[in-house]
Amino acid sequence: MLIKNVVLTPGGAAVDVQTVDGRIADISATTASGSAIEGSAIEGDALDGRGAALLPSFVDNHVHLTQWATSLTRIDVSGADSAADLADILARSNERHGSGILRAQGFRDALWPDAPHKDILQNALPGRRAAITSMDLHTLWLSPALLDDLGIDHPTGVLRDHDCMEGLGALDRLADPVDSDRGALAATQELARRGITAVTDFEYADNRAVWTRRSALGRADVDVDFTIWPEWLDHELESGASTGVTVADGVALGPLKVMFDGSLNTRTACCHDPYPGGTSSGVLLETPEDLVAVMRRARAGGITPAIHAIGDRANSLALDAFETVGGGGRIEHAQQIRPGDIARFAAAGVAASVQPQHAMSDRDVADELWAGRSSIAYPYHSLYRAGARLLFGSDAPVSPPSPLDAVADAVWRTDDERPPWQPSEALPLDAALAAATGGRHSVELGSKANLVLLAEHPARLGNRDLRAVPILATVLGGRLTFDGSFA
Numbered sequence: 001m002l003i004k005n006v007v008l009t010p011g012g013a014a015v016d017v018q019t020v021d022g023r024i025a026d027i028s029a030t031t032a033s034g035s036a037i038e039g040s041a042i043e044g045d046a047l048d049g050r051g052a053a054l055l056p057s058f059v060d061n062h063v064h065l066t067q068w069a070t071s072l073t074r075i076d077v078s079g080a081d082s083a084a085d086l087a088d089i090l091a092r093s094n095e096r097h098g099s100g101i102l103r104a105q106g107f108r109d110a111l112w113p114d115a116p117h118k119d120i121l122q123n124a125l126p127g128r129r130a131a132i133t134s135m136d137l138h139t140l141w142l143s144p145a146l147l148d149d150l151g152i153d154h155p156t157g158v159l160r161d162h163d164c165m166e167g168l169g170a171l172d173r174l175a176d177p178v179d180s181d182r183g184a185l186a187a188t189q190e191l192a193r194r195g196i197t198a199v200t201d202f203e204y205a206d207n208r209a210v211w212t213r214r215s216a217l218g219r220a221d222v223d224v225d226f227t228i229w230p231e232w233l234d235h236e237l238e239s240g241a242s243t244g245v246t247v248a249d250g251v252a253l254g255p256l257k258v259m260f261d262g263s264l265n266t267r268t269a270c271c272h273d274p275y276p277g278g279t280s281s282g283v284l285l286e287t288p289e290d291l292v293a294v295m296r297r298a299r300a301g302g303i304t305p306a307i308h309a310i311g312d313r314a315n316s317l318a319l320d321a322f323e324t325v326g327g328g329g330r331i332e333h334a335q336q337i338r339p340g341d342i343a344r345f346a347a348a349g350v351a352a353s354v355q356p357q358h359a360m361s362d363r364d365v366a367d368e369l370w371a372g373r374s375s376i377a378y379p380y381h382s383l384y385r386a387g388a389r390l391l392f393g394s395d396a397p398v399s400p401p402s403p404l405d406a407v408a409d410a411v412w413r414t415d416d417e418r419p420p421w422q423p424s425e426a427l428p429l430d431a432a433l434a435a436a437t438g439g440r441h442s443v444e445l446g447s448k449a450n451l452v453l454l455a456e457h458p459a460r461l462g463n464r465d466l467r468a469v470p471i472l473a474t475v476l477g478g479r480l481t482f483d484g485s486f487a
Contacts, residue, residue, distance in 0.1 A: 001449065001478045005030045006049035008443050010459040014051060019449035019478035027445060045480045052472055053457035055433070056440035057197040057450040058403035061353050062332060062393030064137060065201045065224075066172065066180060066210075069187035071105045071133075071397035078106035078135060083116045086132065087124035094125055101146060101174070102130040105397060109134070110265040110365045116141045118157025131171055135361070136398050138263040140164040140171075149174075161262045162285055165204045172205065181214045188220040191401055192481040195452035195471045198223040198438065199401075200254050200393070202306075202332075206232050208247060215248035221481045225254030227306065230294055242302025255306035255330060256298040259285045261314035264335065264362055264369065269311035271336065273373055281313065288317050295325045305329040306353065312336040312375040322348045330391070333358070334383070335366075336375045345388035352383050353391040356409035356432075357399035363421045380410055381425045390427075390435035404458075405467050407432045412463040429459060449478040 003017040008027075018026040075093050080086035086107055094102065102125070109116055121130050121143040129146040133139070140159040142150070147157055150170045159167045172180070191199065199222050201207060207226035214220070226247075228236050233256060245253045262268020262283055267275045270282035286294075295305045305325070309318040310333045318331055319341055328349025335358065345352055359378035366377045376382055384390060392410070394401040405415070410432040413420035420426065427435070434441050443451065453473040458466055474482035 001475065001480070002046045003054060003451070003453070003475070004046070004048050006052055006054040006453065007457065008054055010053075010457040017054060017443065017451075019475070022449055022477035024443065024445055024447050024449050027443070047453075047473060047480065047483075049453055049472075053454045054443055055452050055454060055458075056437040056443060056447075057452040057474060057476070058195045058436050059198045059391075059438035060191070060196050060393050060396070060401050060403065061200050061391040061438075062202055062355065063199045063396045063401060064203045065184050065187065065199065065396075066203045066205070067133070067137065067168070068396035068401065069183045070103070070175075070180070072187070073103075074133075075102070075104040076106055077104045077132060078108070080107050082112050083109065083114045083120050086116070087120050090121070090130060090132075091124045094128065100129075101171070102128055104130070104132040106135045107132060107139075107141075108136075108265050108365070109139070110267065111368060116156075116158050118142060118144050118147065118154075121157070131167075133168070134265065136263045136265050137168075137395070138164055138266050138268070140167040142167065160266055161268055161283070162259065165259070169204055177213065181210075181217055185214060185218055185220055188222045189482075192221040192474045192476070193471065193484070194401060195403060195454075195474050195482075196222055196401060197450040197452075197474060197476040197481070198225070200225045200227065202227045202257055202395075204229060208232070208236070208253070211251045212248060215251055219249050220251070222476065223250045223252070225252050227254045227257040228298075228303065229257050233294065233298060233303070236303065237297065237301040240301075243304040253303070255304040256294070257306050257308065257332070258291060258294060259308045260291060260318055261285060261309055261311050263310055264365055267369065269336065270314040270317075271311040271370075271373075272313045272316070272338070272375070275369055276371075282311050284314065284317070288321065291318070292321045292324050295321055295329075299325055299327050306332055308332045310335045312338050312341070312373075316341055319344045319348060319350065322350050333395075334379075335359075335362075336370060336373075336377050337379050337382070338375045339382070342376075342379060342382045342388075343386045345383060346386055351389040351391050353393060354378070354380065354435075355393050355395045355399055356380070356406045357394060357402070357415075359413070359421065360409050360415040361399065376425065377422065379425055380427050384427055384431050389439070390431070391438075392432075392436040402467075403436045404469065404471075407436050407458065408463050408466045410435070414463070415467075433458060449475055451475040
């Protein structure tokens with residue numbers, strides 16, 4: 001593929017970029033005609049960048065792809081300010097959504113004046129099968145009729161953490177797998193439209209089986225690393241698989257995912273200090289000993305651990321486990337860290353896989369529930385300054401897979417008219433872009449031809465403009481996966 005007339009640095013001279021066999025083979029001053037490689041044929045498409053900025057493409061290091069794909073058709077209840085208000089939203093939407101399971105997405109109940117309960121759904125939607133997933137994917141609120149269908153006996157119908165994951169898995173098994181697979185593959189087209197060429201899929205499922213099945217239908221428009229949950233670890237170890245092994249075209253085995261604590265909005269993120277108004281400091285979903293044991297088994301088989309840890313105590317204990325097991329890995333979220341634990345990430349070779357949009361959507365809840373603590377909330381600059389590797393993701397559908405928003409949130413620490421939140425933890429732009437692109441700082445010879453074409457270089461843009469800059473094209477391995485203007 002030949003990409004003509006693009007700039008690689010703000011204010012830099014225009015160049016032509018030639019890709020061969022999925023890698024960048026030549027970068028040279030732009031010419032009026034012909035290939036950047038004199039006398040050679042152009043491989044694949046030719047694209048005139050018209051002076052736009054060419055950057056390494058974006059990597060979303062944490063998505064729940066099936067959940068995000070299906071969320072695009074669900075009722076958005078993110079604006080609900082109480083359980084009663086959410087039930088009213090569903091009642092007003094009920095007739096427009098047929099007779100199947102009524103699915104809704106996006107509530108945050110941490111600061112609600114009332115508590116969700118299955119009876120509230122029954123009163124608002126008598127006999128209706130309804131499932132509402134929280135914004136952070138840690139709570140699943142089910143109606144009595146749906147609880148009966150799923151064979152779940154639960155006093156409130158509000159499933160948290162592990163129970164939530166099992167409930168979501170049960171709901172997924174009710175769906176037509178062909179429809180689900182087609183929807184997920186279609187969703188990867190939308191990811192390409194957003195400049196993304198690779199994701200790590202954290203869906204709670206037998207992801208090897210899921211992605212093998214999907215690959216038979218067609219190639220995704222992004223490269224996919226799928227996670228393994230402990231329930232499926234033995235099978236992977238018995239097969240001799242390890243992280244990075246290719247399973248299908250564009251699909252590879254990713255890390256082991258272990259849920260170690262809950263979430264901020266459910267007050268189950270495990271902290272050193274109790275939450276306001278009570279004695280609970282959150283929960284650990286595994287004992288530290290069991291965490292070390294499963295990490296050792298995975299590491300012995302060549303599988304990298306990725307440990308979900310949000311609260312500061314969960315992060316302290318997860319770092320203990322990484323130091324015990326060795327070999328490094330990832331902590332997913334790392335939302336609250338004690339200052340003394342910051343340097344341990346780099347020392348143990350543990351990447352902080354973070355979601356900058358969470359910092360913005362959670363800032364009010366964090367100020368309410370984590371105020372006055374010695375720990376640092378969303379400590380991006382502290383981790384960066386200490387040499388930790390940062391990986392950006394969205395946790396979609398918790399936040400939309402919008403890499404430019406993630407970069408802007410990390411750099412400016414505000415996504416509205418309010419002043420920056422904890423501005424001392426803001427990242428430099430170059431560090432945020434590297435975290436959003438899998439660690440790539442620039443377009444270089446020999447590197448993968450995974451590229452995004454932006455109408456303007458981010459270094460020339462402010463907070464609001466960076467979020468809105470048009471994505472003109474996305475290139476995956478020298479293949480055009482999105483063309484926004486030049487078709």
